[in-house]
Amino acid sequence: MVVQLFNTEIIMDEKVETIKAELKRVREENNTLRMMLEVLSSKYTKLETHLQEINKTQHKGMSSNQIGSVTVPPMFQTNKRPRLEFPTAKKPLQIFVKTHPKDDSLIVKDGYQWRKYGQKVTKDNASPRAYFRCYMAPICPAKKKVQRCLHDKSILVAIYDGEHSHGPLDESSSSTPKGSSPVANNKLPLMTSVPNDKEAMNIDLALSGWSQTDRRHCEDVMQQNNNNGGSNIKIEEYVSSLIKDPDFTMSLAEAVARTITGQQKQQDLNLNLELPEE
């Protein structure tokens, strides 16, 4: 009897240790994500400021770079067709979704109901591109294109066009036709989204669960997407110049340090407040 109680106690202790270890792992992961967010935010602010400066300086001498009321910075002008680039209400949103390698469906669960209306094999990617239209509302103009990542078939790239004229369904009832839950589908929730093309700078995709390869592949995709606009070279040049910029590196380091120290305090606090009793 006493031995049994002792054994039970040992098992409980082991469980607690396991949970603590898991908790620690999740916290570390969370810290990493926060740091990345901070870095991204810092990069974005800097880039945005620089872009505004460019716009200002070029606005003076510009005359032929306007389409209607929309001003197109020269760095975004291209020889190739802009098709989806110009006066759309909002820039298309690009989303990457990691799927199970064996899962060959082009279903991206995002809270809306989509109906497939076409599929096409594009020139630069052997994987077919599927075209979806939102049918939650009769006049919803939202559309999306879903295609597999060129280098990594387990990654879906969804490009959204237009805005929904309604809200999303709740998670339990929403699905792409014949879809199932993301977990059951072996799909993770939306791993990352980036503002399309022009704003899609060298965004770090190092989110939890993504290997270096995945990130590189998806960066390739973003790059291809940018190449369609022909502006990527300049963006990349600018990003690389940013990396070399001591000021930028310094502010980046400060941001990271600030985050780490801030999180250390937060973590200590959490240790006291969390670990709910069961």
Next chain:
DNA sequence: CGAGTTTGACCTGCGC
């Protein structure tokens, strides 16, 4: 049988 998917044809815009 109806809803949703597939797929070949057609449309449209752009570069040459």
Next chain:
DNA sequence: GCGCAGGTCAAACTCG
């Protein structure tokens, strides 16, 4: 004007 490529249509097909 022509050809190419992306996007859309709609009839045929599939599935529950």
